Structures are given as structure tokens and as C-alpha cells.
Amino acid sequence: MLWVDKYRPRTLDKVMVHTEEAQRLKNLIAQGDCPHLLFYGPTGAGKKTLIMALLREMYGVSAEKVKVENKPWKVEVGARKIELELTTVSSNHHVELNPSDAGFQDRYVVQLIIKEMAKNRPLDVVGNKGFKVLVLNEVDKLSKDAQHSLRRTMEKYSAACRLVLCCNSASKVIEAVRSRCLNIRINAPSRDEILDVLLFIAKKESLVLPPELAGRIVLQSNRNLRRAILCLEACRVQQYPFTKDQVVQTTDWEQFITEISNDILNEQSPKRLFLVRGKLYELLTNCIPPELILKRLLQELTKKLDSELKHEVCHWAAFYEHRLQLGQKAIFHLEAFVAKFMSIYKKFLIATFG
16 A cells, blocks of 8 residues: 555544634534635645544444446437546545536536436435435546536535535636635645655654655645655655655656657757657657646746746746636647747747847
């Protein structure tokens, strides 16, 4: 078992964020009720951990007895029949899925599949909780049509189910959905909190963790607790006993993006753009989110830019990030950003060095 799962908090008290909304939620659960919920915050802050602790608090250990299904669905839309396949994680009390996996067909998932799930009462009723919980991930990636359908589902089936929504950015969720939920922000853990967790795990595993190595792991994690724990475990596999100057490994996809940024900076030409396009497509086919690719690529490129160029490059990165949200083919917008950067950088080099 990975340390991320082995040392994951199981109870609500250990993971509950200290906010007024969180305390109100805890009081409602103690009374046997629960509103629709929207958890939002950065990656690795602990949203999923909090949701699982919440389910355990409501339904006991049976909420952890889950099964994973890759279930096909046939949706009738007028005269057409659309076939969808979604992966669900479910227990007798809850169902977890990611509607945005259906792409532009996400509204059919919300309109029909979630409605069908919401109609069904839970198989086991614990105490006075006669409702099933639907956990929907990445709701900020749903289309506007799907989010409006989600609002109607929340209203119509509120007696039979509660929705727990999870996302990184609440600003991308429509107001009609947010206003029907208890909104709880999960802040990224501080560097000191991450360091405390790493030292705790090292102690439990009987490891001697040098402060210098721990500090570099914390710095590289970028306040992502999950990533910090995975880095620590990777360092343990790579070499033990630890040394204070031990290299903290980065992920393969991050190294690949660093290589792409070097390709872009070394040459600006149609031939190099074609080469970069192939590498970007390889990242996408390996399920790296396009927004993450763009953000990481921008970070790598700006490391080697003069201050006068950074503002313009960031402007165009934001422009194409917005285009990513509107379009369907991510490769077009990523390639367009690279082409725009090459144009800006080539003009700068010509103006500077002639």
C-alpha cells in the first residue's frame, strides 16, 4: 500500500478544516441531516480525504466497502441512441463518478444517468439517513448545459439523494449550483504542515529523514501534500539511508515538458513547431490535463525570459487557457500558444541581437 493511502486520515476530526462552514456541517451530520455540499480547493489539499471521512461519519465502515465498475449506458436522445461508458466507485450508500469524462456529452450523463441514480433509495438505511450520496468530481469542467441540468436534479431529487460536488475552482461552477450547496473551501496545506506530515511518516516507518532533504521535498511539492508524500516514498525506493544532498525526483511528464521548453527556446521554426506538436500530443495521449501542460510549460519558459517579455507571454498564456475551456481539441490551443511564443521570442532575439 502506498504511504498516501496508508496514512490517510479516516475520521472527520482529523481532517476537518477549521471554518464556520465546517463546524456547521459537523453539527448537521450529528443531527442526522446533510445539505448538498461543494468542496473546492487546489489539488492535493485533501478534498477526497475529507469526503471519504464524511461518508464514514455518516454511514460507518460500510461506506468504505466499495466496488469499481466500468459501466456502459445507453442514452436515448430523440431518435438517436448514445452509448456512454463511465467508471463508478460505489458502496451501498454512495456512488462516485466523474461526469466530465463524457466530454461534450456530459449533459446527458447529468440529465439521465444521475437522475436514474438519484431516484434509487439506498439499499441499507443507517439511522434516519434515508438518502444516497452522489459524489461528483471535477464539476468545474462540466459544460454550462450540464451544470444547469445538475441544478434541476438537485432540486427534484433532494429527498432521495444528497450531492457532494468536488472541484478545484468554484468560480467555474454556475451561481445557481453554488447557491444550493454548503460551500467549503479546502486550503492548500502550509509548508510547515507538510513538513510535519513527512516527519510523522518517517517516524512511523522508522526512517531517519535529514532536514535538508525534507525541505527540498516540501519546496518541490508546491504545497501539494499528496505529491510530497509520493516524493518521500520515491526517495525511499531510490536510496536509503537518505543523504542531505539526495536528488528529489520529478515526474516523467514534468521532465518531458522541461525538454519541450528547451526545444522551443533553442529554435523557432515551422520544423521545430511540428516536433513540439508531436511531443504535446504524446502528453495528451498519456492523460496529462491540457491546463496542467500549459501552466507547467509557461513556468519553464518564463524561467529563461527577460522581465519585459514575461508580461506579454503570460497574457497570451491566459488567452489560450481561456480558449482551452471553450474548445474541444486541446492540441490546437496548445500548439497555437507555442507558435505565438515562438513569434514573440524570435522578434525579441532579432531586435536584441540583430
